[in-house]
Amino acid sequence: MKQLQQLRRLDEFKRMVLNKFNIYNSLFLNLPYTHGEAIGSLLPVMLRQCEKGLRAGKEPQEILEIFFTQFAELTTEQEQMDFMFKIVQYVERQVVLYDSVEDAAYSKLLEYTNSLSIHDYFELVDKNKNWDKIADKLSSFSARIVLTAHPTQFYSPAILDLMSKLRTQVDANDLDAIDLSLQQLGLTSLIQSKKPTPYEEAQNIIHILRHTYYDAIGELFSYVKKEIGRQDFDNYNIIKLGFWPGGDRDGNPYVTAAVTKQVADALRINIMKCYYNEIKSLRTNLTFKGVQEPLNKIRDLLYKAMFDANFCVKHHTLITHLQEIKTQLDTHYHSLYAQEIQCLIQKVHIFKSHFASLDIRQDHSKHLLAVIHILRQQGIIQEDLSELDQAALVDCLLEKDLQLDPDSFDEPIVSDTLRNIRQLANIQETNGEDGCHRYIISNSEDIYSVLFVFALFRWSGYKVADIRFDIVPLFETMKGMQNSGAVMQALFDIPMYRQHVQRRGDTHTIMLGFSDGTKDGGYLKANWSILKTKEALSKVCKENQIKVLFFDGRGGPPARGGGKTHRFYAAQTKDVANHQIQMTVQGQTITSTYGTKTQFKHHAEQLLTAGLSNNIFGKENTIEPAQRELIETLSEGSFAKYEALKQHPSFIPYLENRSTLKYYTRANIGSRPGKRGNNKQLNLSDLRAISFVGSWSQLKQNVPGYFGLGTALKACKDAGKLDAVKNLFEEVPFFKALMLNSMMSLAKTNFELTSYMQNDAEFGDFWQILKDEYDLSKSMLLEISGQEQLMQNETISRESVKIREQIVLPLLVIQQYALYQIAKGSPHADLYAKIVTRSLYGNINASRNSA
Numbered sequence: 001m002k003q004l005q006q007l008r009r010l011d012e013f014k015r016m017v018l019n020k021f022n023i024y025n026s027l028f029l030n031l032p033y034t035h036g037e038a039i040g041s042l043l044p045v046m047l048r049q050c051e052k053g054l055r056a057g058k059e060p061q062e063i064l065e066i067f068f069t070q071f072a073e074l075t076t077e078q079e080q081m082d083f084m085f086k087i088v089q090y091v092e093r094q095v096v097l098y099d100s101v102e103d104a105a106y107s108k109l110l111e112y113t114n115s116l117s118i119h120d121y122f123e124l125v126d127k128n129k130n131w132d133k134i135a136d137k138l139s140s141f142s143a144r145i146v147l148t149a150h151p152t153q154f155y156s157p158a159i160l161d162l163m164s165k166l167r168t169q170v171d172a173n174d175l176d177a178i179d180l181s182l183q184q185l186g187l188t189s190l191i192q193s194k195k196p197t198p199y200e201e202a203q204n205i206i207h208i209l210r211h212t213y214y215d216a217i218g219e220l221f222s223y224v225k226k227e228i229g230r231q232d233f234d235n236y237n238i239i240k241l242g243f244w245p246g247g248d249r250d251g252n253p254y255v256t257a258a259v260t261k262q263v264a265d266a267l268r269i270n271i272m273k274c275y276y277n278e279i280k281s282l283r284t285n286l287t288f289k290g291v292q293e294p295l296n297k298i299r300d301l302l303y304k305a306m307f308d309a310n311f312c313v314k315h316h317t318l319i320t321h322l323q324e325i326k327t328q329l330d331t332h333y334h335s336l337y338a339q340e341i342q343c344l345i346q347k348v349h350i351f352k353s354h355f356a357s358l359d360i361r362q363d364h365s366k367h368l369l370a371v372i373h374i375l376r377q378q379g380i381i382q383e384d385l386s387e388l389d390q391a392a393l394v395d396c397l398l399e400k401d402l403q404l405d406p407d408s409f410d411e412p413i414v415s416d417t418l419r420n421i422r423q424l425a426n427i428q429e430t431n432g433e434d435g436c437h438r439y440i441i442s443n444s445e446d447i448y449s450v451l452f453v454f455a456l457f458r459w460s461g462y463k464v465a466d467i468r469f470d471i472v473p474l475f476e477t478m479k480g481m482q483n484s485g486a487v488m489q490a491l492f493d494i495p496m497y498r499q500h501v502q503r504r505g506d507t508h509t510i511m512l513g514f515s516d517g518t519k520d521g522g523y524l525k526a527n528w529s530i531l532k533t534k535e536a537l538s539k540v541c542k543e544n545q546i547k548v549l550f551f552d553g554r555g556g557p558p559a560r561g562g563g564k565t566h567r568f569y570a571a572q573t574k575d576v577a578n579h580q581i582q583m584t585v586q587g588q589t590i591t592s593t594y595g596t597k598t599q600f601k602h603h604a605e606q607l608l609t610a611g612l613s614n615n616i617f618g619k620e621n622t623i624e625p626a627q628r629e630l631i632e633t634l635s636e637g638s639f640a641k642y643e644a645l646k647q648h649p650s651f652i653p654y655l656e657n658r659s660t661l662k663y664y665t666r667a668n669i670g671s672r673p674g675k676r677g678n679n680k681q682l683n684l685s686d687l688r689a690i691s692f693v694g695s696w697s698q699l700k701q702n703v704p705g706y707f708g709l710g711t712a713l714k715a716c717k718d719a720g721k722l723d724a725v726k727n728l729f730e731e732v733p734f735f736k737a738l739m740l741n742s743m744m745s746l747a748k749t750n751f752e753l754t755s756y757m758q759n760d761a762e763f764g765d766f767w768q769i770l771k772d773e774y775d776l777s778k779s780m781l782l783e784i785s786g787q788e789q790l791m792q793n794e795t796i797s798r799e800s801v802k803i804r805e806q807i808v809l810p811l812l813v814i815q816q817y818a819l820y821q822i823a824k825g826s827p828h829a830d831l832y833a834k835i836v837t838r839s840l841y842g843n844i845n846a847s848r849n850s851a
Contacts, residue, residue: 006795009112013796016105018803020170021098027179028094039086043810045071046087050813059756060816081831084814088835091811092190092842096159097182098807099592099845100166102800107598109796115566115602116609122227124613134612138228139235143607144551144582146242146359147209147590149201155591155845157207159190164211167596191841198255202245202263206270208590209355213241214274216600218347223601224608225346236349239604241356242438243267244584248361249420250442253413257420264358264427264436265309271355275318276302278344285337290328294321312430315352319345354435360424361440361474362417367452370414371397374459377409378402393448397455398496404459421460424469433468440511440551444473445480447490454497464496470504472551476513478521481529484510485536492544501546509582510537511551522642522708527738528635531573538577551582565603567740569610571733574620581611623732630716630724631735637715638708641773645707650766657823658754658763660815661695663837698843700753700812701770705745710776713784722784729784739781740794746778747790747801753812804846815839 028040046067053063068074074083116124125134155163162185169177196204217239225233246263249255279299286295298321305313322345329338368385375381375396385393406418427436441449450471457467475484488510491497501508512530521529534550541548554565569581585594594600623631645651655661696703716725728735751774757767778790791798818832818839826832 006793009109010795010799012109012112013105013799016108017102018799020105020173021101021803024097024101024170024175024178024182025094027175027182028090028097039083039090042072043087043090046810047806050809054750054752054755054813057752057755059820060753060813061820063813064817077828081828081835084818084835085838087814088811088838088842089190091808092845093182093185094807095804095842095845096163096185096190097166098804100163101170103163103596103599104167104170106596106602110598110602112796115606116613118224118227118605118608121609121613137612138233138238140579141235141608141611142237142240142580143604143611144240144242144580145594145604145607146244146551146582146584147205147356148248148584148586149198149205149245155190156192157204158188160207160591160595162188164596191838198246198252198259199262199266202243202266205243205245205590206266206355208595209241209267210270210274212595212597213600214271214347214351214355216597217241217350217604218343219597220601220604221346221350222343234349236346238608239350242582242584243356243358244361247358247436249366250361250363256416257423260358260360260420261423261427264354264431267355267358268312268353268431268435269306269309271351271353272302272305272313274351274355275344275348276306278347282337282340282344285340286325286329288328288333288336290332291325294324294328297321313353315348315432318348322348352432352434354431357434357438358427358431358436359438359440360420360436361442363442364444364449364452366413366417367441367456368448369411370417370456371452373409373411373414374402374404394451394494397448397451398458398494400455402459417456418460421456425462425466428468437468438470438472438509440472440474442474442513443477443480444475444487445477445483447487447494449473449487450491450497451494454500464500465503467500470507470509471500472509472511474511474513474553475533476553478525478529481512481533484533485540488537488540489544492540492546498544505547506545507547507549508541509549509551511553513553522639523705523742524709524712524738525635525639525642528631531576531734534577535573535575538575541577547579548577549580549582550577552584554583554586566606566610567733567737569607570613571621571737573734574622578611581607583607621733623734626724627728627732627735630721630728631732634709634712634716634725637712641708641711645703645769648766648769650763654763654766655692655695658699658757658760658819659695660698660819660836660840661691663833663840664691664694666833666837694840694844697748698812698815698840700748700750701774702745702749703770706742706749706777706781707770707773709739709742710773710778710780713780714776717780717783726784726786739785740791742777743781743785743787743790744794744797744801746774746781747798748805749774750805750812753809753816756816808843808846811839811842815843 049067049071050063053066064080068080068083072083074080125131162181166178166181166185169181220239221236224238225231243263246255246259246266249260276299279295279302283295283299298318301313301317304311322341326338326341326345329335329341372381372384375385376383380396380400381387388396404418406415406422409415409418424436424439439453441453444450450473453471454467457469458464473484473487475481488508492501512533537548537550565583572578593603693704696705713725716722729739730736751771754767758764758771760767782788782790785792787793789798791801815836818835821832822829822836
């Protein structure tokens with residue numbers, strides 16, 4: 001039965017996606033390029049030559065040189081470079097078309113999934129008579145989706161609008177309209193001429209908020225309320241939006257206090273525009289005399305708020321006027337259009353005056369720098385904090401009252417940090433407290449990560465009782481996670497801080513970073529450490545009568561905490577506090593996974609059902625002591641292998657000289673630098689996880705997503721524990737989720753692309769280490785899972801990966817060819833560098849969760 005369903009899904013996918021893509025792809029023959037017809041006809045030939053050549057073990061330069069001379073008749077190097085640029089542009093647009101075709105089929109393909117919808121969930125609740133058990137959960141549970149602007153998202157609003165149009169046309173099979181849209185696509189630039197500013201990044205994400213999430217969340221709330229069947233359901237926080245662009249200054253020197261204020265204003269103004277447009281639309285129907293006055297009041301207030309950043313409308317003012325209109329409709333006008341007004345009231349309850357909650361984030365080292373400069377200026381220390389013992393330093397942070405002038409510091413980051421903290425109270429006044437109420441500290445490893453921020457608020461003029469902010473430590477390194485329980489207990493033992501937590505509702509948010517954790521400890525070790533950390537922190541907080549909310553810093557691919565999100569949250573153990581789901585949605589995942597209303601509602605539903613069903617239906621997720629011991633053994637074994645790789649003398653040089661690492665910073669896809677700090681010499685601790693993981697993805701080696709697993713699994717097999725590991729895969733959802741996500745990483749790996757490196761005098765041995773671990777990991781994962789191929793039970797995802805990898809294969813061969821030319825000292829190195837940089841875009845988009 002299951003196999004039959006898989007075959008049906010595959011047939012539908014081929015009919016609705018693959019066949020349509022092949023038909024519409026033929027229209028690219030008429031794209032408005034110079035010699036566009038030749039590009040369109042030569043690309044399939046080039047693809048076949050790439051596939052054939054790589055299988056035969058040929059080097060990319062050999063494959064392309066044969067193609068240039070025997071098929072394309074391009075004799076000069078300049079002609080060849082021009083042709084490669086055109087191929088890259090062509091493939092970029094193929095990816096846009098494929099995305100549009102696949103997204104157009106999304107809602108229909110959902111019919112063939114086993115996903116649990118809210119409707120299915122409530123049917124199970126009803127069947128199992130669990131309404132009493134779930135009532136309290138429904139009234140307070142929340143899924144918080146936090147949108148970030150990390151540099152892997154670069155589709156402009158113009159391209160997103162064009163993709164939206166293409167989806168509609170594909171759904172209607174309107175060939176003439178599709179042809180016209182593809183011609184428009186051919187003339188529309190897919191890349192930005194310069195790096196976006198943080199404010200421009202924010203505007204791009206706000207565009208998605210306005211045109212997708214505003215309606216999607218409103219509709220989802222109405223849907224949940226209808227399925228519950230209770231008119232008094234008022235958990236407007238069941239789906240919440242967080243926002244990092246303009247607030248996340250961790251490693252981004254371009255995010256200043258002025259930018260933060262500008263973005264906060266933009267969020268408020270844009271939600272006012274959404275409300276205004278709804279009122280404008282409703283006015284055509286609400287022609288009744290009794291509702292004209294409150295309608296006009298709302299219209300005038302919103303109109304002014306849209307164009308005057310200094311004029312703010314409180315959300316409860318809007319609700320008062322809207323309730324007045326609804327009462328008039330119910331009382332005097334037979335409730336005509338009352339439901340539409342009710343839906344708008346619900347949206348105002350949800351989005352209030354802020355649209356999305358702007359988080360502030362900064363690295364602990366910057367706060368340390370600020371505190372040192374402040375205490376020096378005040379004469380409390382001469383040079384550094386080592387002059388104070390712990391008791392004296394804590395007393396200074398909690399008790400010392402200082403008067404500071406941000407402009408009196410020579411260090412720009414100190415001045416701006418103080419200036420920003422001072423203005424946060426004003427942002428809360430204009431956007432509401434929900435509009436900005438979290439201050440996140442990256443690289444937290446001790447109590448000072450939190451206490452420095454607490455002190456900076458105090459020294460910026462806040463009375464302790466008026467600090468209406470959650471101070472959120474982000475534990476992301478192995479050391480940070482190991483220390484986290486003791487750190488939080490030490491903080492709770494400080495009376496002044498415990499009182500602050502009490503004023504915050506005896507609730508504490510703690511963030512855990514998957515990206516840097518994986519970079520630091522390897523895939524299995526990082527994820528296992530995070531689970532154990534969550535369990536330990538849940539226990540500490542429970543003992544202190546504090547409700548802990550875990551905020552997961554998850555990236556797109558499994559190597560950065562991504563993969564199948566629903567599967568991850570449904571697999572959490574019973575010992576992990578489950579009050580909310582909070583997670584970042586980063587870069588390209590914003591548009592690839594949450595980019596349309598249908599996608600957003602489906603994935604948001606999946607988050608809700610994962611969180612709500614955990615510990616309510618059937619067997620609770622537990623991991624027995626013997627199973628924990630086995631996972632620990634696998635974790636340490638994989639970590640040892642990964643750590644040895646990191647310590648290999650070729651590790652950093654390989655990334656610098658054989659990958660696209662250095663080219664990430666050249667691409668105009670984000671305002672943030674590719675690494676922390678200004679060190680000229682590259683070191684792993686400074687390297688951004690996005691650039692790190694993305695570079696392995698461009699190589700099609702995906703090392704962070706699996707490296708060490710094969711060795712650890714083989715060691716258990718050799719020790720006679722293979723059956724125990726198989727049992728682990730079948731019985732422990734957490735372990736199974738990790739293994740399946742790792743299999744996704746392996747499915748996107750193609751060592752044929754770089755097989756020429758095995759003969760490289762400098763890096764041949766290192767490449768072989770990577771290839772051997774890939775082969776071993778693939779073999780062992782298939783053995784413990786009982787599957788015959790990677791992603792065997794994920795038919796549509798597997799086929800989608802296969803098609804996408806095929807589309808970008810010519811682009812990847814070109815990328816490797818260009819890197820080779822640069823390495824050998826080509827006189828045209830600058831042009832080849834541009835080809836490498838440009839090739840990043842199509843590959844990132846095709847992978848959809850590559851970084």
